[in-house]
Amino acid sequence: MLKKLILPIIFAAVAAYLFYSAYQQRSVATFLWAISFSLACLASTTSLLRDAVIVIISLTVTMALVETGLAYAPDLMGKKPDTGINTGKDKSVFAYFDSAQTYNTPAYWHLGEFGSQPQPGAFTAKKVASNGDVLYDTIFTIGKDGFRVTPQYDANLAPKTTSDQSGHRINFLGDSFTFGEGVADNETMSFYTGDLLNGDKVPSNLKAYTPLVVKNYGIHGWGIHQSLAVLQSQLDTKADVQVVLTAPWHASRVACADFFSLGSPKYQLEPSGEVKRDGYCRSFVWVEHSPKALRALITSSKIFNLIQDSLLVTTDQDKQIELYLGVLKTMALESKKRGERLVVGFIKADEAWFIGTYNNDKVLAKIKGMGIDAVDLTLAAKNEDLSRQYYIHELDKHPTAAANLERVHILLRHLEKP
Numbered sequence: 001m002l003k004k005l006i007l008p009i010i011f012a013a014v015a016a017y018l019f020y021s022a023y024q025q026r027s028v029a030t031f032l033w034a035i036s037f038s039l040a041c042l043a044s045t046t047s048l049l050r051d052a053v054i055v056i057i058s059l060t061v062t063m064a065l066v067e068t069g070l071a072y073a074p075d076l077m078g079k080k081p082d083t084g085i086n087t088g089k090d091k092s093v094f095a096y097f098d099s100a101q102t103y104n105t106p107a108y109w110h111l112g113e114f115g116s117q118p119q120p121g122a123f124t125a126k127k128v129a130s131n132g133d134v135l136y137d138t139i140f141t142i143g144k145d146g147f148r149v150t151p152q153y154d155a156n157l158a159p160k161t162t163s164d165q166s167g168h169r170i171n172f173l174g175d176s177f178t179f180g181e182g183v184a185d186n187e188t189m190s191f192y193t194g195d196l197l198n199g200d201k202v203p204s205n206l207k208a209y210t211p212l213v214v215k216n217y218g219i220h221g222w223g224i225h226q227s228l229a230v231l232q233s234q235l236d237t238k239a240d241v242q243v244v245l246t247a248p249w250h251a252s253r254v255a256c257a258d259f260f261s262l263g264s265p266k267y268q269l270e271p272s273g274e275v276k277r278d279g280y281c282r283s284f285v286w287v288e289h290s291p292k293a294l295r296a297l298i299t300s301s302k303i304f305n306l307i308q309d310s311l312l313v314t315t316d317q318d319k320q321i322e323l324y325l326g327v328l329k330t331m332a333l334e335s336k337k338r339g340e341r342l343v344v345g346f347i348k349a350d351e352a353w354f355i356g357t358y359n360n361d362k363v364l365a366k367i368k369g370m371g372i373d374a375v376d377l378t379l380a381a382k383n384e385d386l387s388r389q390y391y392i393h394e395l396d397k398h399p400t401a402a403a404n405l406e407r408v409h410i411l412l413r414h415l416e417k418p
Helices: 002-025 028-045 050-071 189-198 204-209 224-232 250-254 292-299 302-312 317-337 360-369 401-415
Strands: 095-097 109-112 115-118 121-129 134-142 168-174 212-218 241-246 265-269 275-280 341-346 373-376 391-393 396-399
Touching: 002 028, 028 050, 028 302, 050 302, 134 391, 168 189, 168 204, 168 224, 189 212, 189 401, 204 401, 224 241, 224 250, 224 265, 224 275, 224 317, 241 317, 250 317, 265 317, 275 317, 317 341, 317 360, 341 360, 341 401, 360 373, 373 401, 396 401
Parallel strands: 168 212, 168 241, 241 341, 341 373
Antiparallel strands: 095 121, 109 115, 121 134, 265 275, 391 396
16 A cells, blocks of 8 residues: 555655745746646546546646747747846856745736836845855835835835925836846935935036936836836826936837736837837736736746747847837927926947847937937946946846946936036
């Protein structure tokens, strides 16, 4: 009797470990392997419906193999990495989020009108490397409106409005660089801008912007299409200056090519060079309205992503960049209508990112050629040559507090110009 139970016990133990691993790594392939071993345990203990169970096992194993294979075949997905976040020379060392943190968990995210967005609250964020390095260990505070708190203005987790007509406001729009991935609430570009301007630490001709309120509309994984949607929404975004922090690799996000763009605003390019709203990215309504846990599982699937890429996504990088430029043009026109100044803070991509006819210089020239006010915030002649003090770690090239402060100094010098 004991011998008969050995194999089922082994199958059950392996399945339990795989289920735990799948949860920790958010891995659909591991989840499918876990189901396969669970069913193998069932098939080895009873003859009831054994043939049907074996058929199901063959299907789950096949799907697991495909999922695993796609993970090692990114070229099939028609995409390139967007930021070169992991540039470590030793690829055996990898970064991961500490299991005790509360950021980047199901409790952190929800699907809102602009796509994935954080829930209100204070969340611990800790990222570590397999060699023991701590990349960052901080807290992200999210206001009631779903955007990151800038401490001078959002101490009560409520969005600050500008009903006082004597006050001024600058909005920051963008992605995790704008949000301040890996740095504290008082180390973001939004914080430093307010701190310098309101604290009499800038030239006198910038006093026209004081007293100042600064709002951070950056979210991890967002693209400038979401920034445009924020400006076109019912939110109170009226400001003296709209600062858009962007890089060419936002183009794939704008074109809905990245799996995490699910549910974000979709735009199409018009003959005028502007863009028009066209529903939502990678939109399967039944997925968007499914329970959060199920939606997270489905959207993490490489098979599901491949189906989406085949049916819903343009993989031509030049066309993605043209759409990206169209979004910037539309943002500029939107700001002009509102009597606001739009400033594009441009960060260069690694040269290896480009696979079409564009490069950093051509993209920036196109932006300026549309009459858009732009300033180079790369902090290096080439992104590949960025000084070590300006990024968190070789495994995560998000900006440090020093980079955010230096970019604000460059931005403020730029704002001195009419």
